[in-house]
Structure formats: structure tokens, C-alpha cells
Amino acid sequence: MINLKDKNILITGASSGIGQATAILCDSLGANVILVGRNGSTLQETAKKLKGKAKTFIADLTNAEQITELVKNCGNIDGLVNCAGIVKPLPVKYIRQKNISEMFDANFSSAVLLCSELSNTKKINDKASVVFISSISSLHPYIGGSLYSASKAALEAFCRSFAIEHAGKKIRANIIAPALVKTKIFTETELATSEEEMKNYEEQYPLGFGEPEDVANCIVFLLSSASKWITGTTIKMDGGLLLSSKK
């Protein structure tokens, strides 16, 4: 059922973590992948892990001109995975305008402007699928996560409008909202947290923390025609976290 043969799939944040795992899986399912990230050398590392050839674009998606350049050169797409994002925990009392701009530029405006330009230039093929990576924290807050959670909640709301505006062409858009997944973001959390606290966190996950491949599996399902009747939906992936009585 899950076949991406000859589909052109653009993946942002492909230089590491969930984006990289998604690129590897899409490639193994026959897709032509288009990899986007800021770091050229880690982007090349992803490309080296693929069986097929990949197009790579070094782009900072917080820069509108770089988005325009990417869209001009990426070709038509059958799938888009908006994976690029930052975390940066910050208690409410320390939030300043620059923090809001930094978070929303990276997690919200980047994906919105990319979708808008792709749509405006008719680069999104009919029946294409767009996936947004949000976070479980858009609904379930954590201390220091107000800006991050808000940027992801905004992204989810955008996705649902995008889905309804593009349904006429059978273009679909869905959201995956993961809890903690073992990537660079996870390592940053680990560094800022005591061993005991980390152990407490893990105990709240009946299925343990997630792996990037767990999320990639769900992404390729949403990219494939196996999900052709699903649009505007949020899939929570949390290893059972929200079932836990402690949450």
C-alpha cells in the first residue's frame, strides 16, 4: 500500500532527526527526494545515506528570499514534509519581541511562506500530500514551552485552512504531533535536565521515548495514497504518554 515510486517529495529539516529519517524512508520507497536544511555538510550526510539521487538545497527558511529561490528551483512536488523547527525553552517572564519573532519565523512563517509560494507558483501537483510536524505540546503544555507550543498550535490551525483551500485538487494536508523523540532536540532537553528528571519523564511513556523512524513511518503513510481520504487531521504520536495518570 505504501509506495512512493517516482513521487517528488520535498523535506525541510532533512539534515537531521525526523527529517533525515523521513528522507531515508521515502528514498527506500522509490521517491525522488528534495532535501532542505541550513547546514550543507549534514545535508550531504543525509544524501549519502540514500540509494537514489537527491536534490539538495541549502536554505534558511526564515529568509523569504531563500524560500523564493528554493521554490524557483525545486520543480513540481507530490509531497511536502514541513519538518524544520527549533525549540528554545524560555519562561514567560523572559519573553521579548525578538524571542517571539525567532520562534514564529522558524516554526510557523517558514512553513507558511513555503506552502504559499509553492501553491502560488502551481508547484504542488494534484493529489499531493503535505505533512506538518507539530508537537504534542500544542495541546499539553510544559514549563518554558509557551512560545514553542504557541508556534505549533498556529501551524496546526494553518494546516486545516490549507487543507480546505486545496481539497478541490485532492491535495491533502495533515499534522503529526509527536511527544519526545530521540533527536538533537531530545539531546538538548537531556542536557538541560537532571538524570533523575529524565528518568521520571521516561516512566510516563508506556512505550518509551520515540525514535525518528517511528515518526517517519507515519509521515510516509500520510504522503502515500494509502491515506487518500485523510485531510486536516492531527495524529498524536506519544508512546501512550497522554494515557498516563501522571500527565
Ligand SMILES: NC(=O)c1ccc[n+]([C@@H]2O[C@H](COP(=O)([O-])OP(=O)(O)OC[C@H]3O[C@@H](n4cnc5c(N)ncnc54)[C@H](OP(=O)(O)O)[C@@H]3O)[C@@H](O)[C@H]2O)c1
Ligand atoms: N524531537 C522531538 O522530541 C520532537 C517532538 C515534537 C516535535 N518535534 C518537531 O519535529 C521537527 C524536527 O525536529 P527534530 O527532532 O528532528 O530536530 P533536529 O534534529 O534538530 O532537526 C531540526 C531540523 O530543522 C532544520 N532547521 C531549523 N531551523 C531551520 C531554518 N531556519 N531553515 C531551514 N532548516 C531549519 C535543521 O536544519 P539545519 O541543522 O541544517 O539548520 C534540522 O534539520 C521540528 O519541527 C520539531 O519541532 C520534535
